[in-house]
Amino acid sequence: MILTPKTVTCRCGHSFTAERDRSWCEKCCEAVYYNEKDKNRHRYNSMYVVGVILAVITFLTYVFMELIAVPLLSA
Ligand SMILES: [Zn+2]
Known part of the structure; x- marks a missing residue:
């Protein structure tokens, strides 16, 4: 499901644009949730x-x- 692009911040502090309800941080490979x-x-x-x-x-x-x-x- 494609959502409106939104900037999310990972626990490690890396911010990136997410379009899915679950994405993976490029820095630490942790799951980052949209909501x-x-x-x-x-x-x-x-x-x-x-x-x-x-x-x-x-x-x-x-x-x-x-x-x-x-x-x-x-x-
Ligand atoms: Zn991270």
């Missing part, structure tokens, strides 16, 4: 993804323990 609130949205999205991955890993560990480790230990 400040998008930054939080992206952060929540990645936290959600990490949470799902952790839940899957926990579930797989539980399944592994129940189906493989417990029968082996009690055999």
Whole structure:
């Protein structure tokens, strides 16, 4: 999605013109967001993804323990 060009400033202090909701700083390669609130949205999205991955890993560990480790230990 193309937005109205707007000057954004990266955390490192580098300013440049952004036309997309997320751009990359040329100086430090950090993501710079067009709207400040998008930054939080992206952060929540990645936290959600990490949470799902952790839940899957926990579930797989539980399944592994129940189906493989417990029968082996009690055999
Ligand atoms: Zn930067």
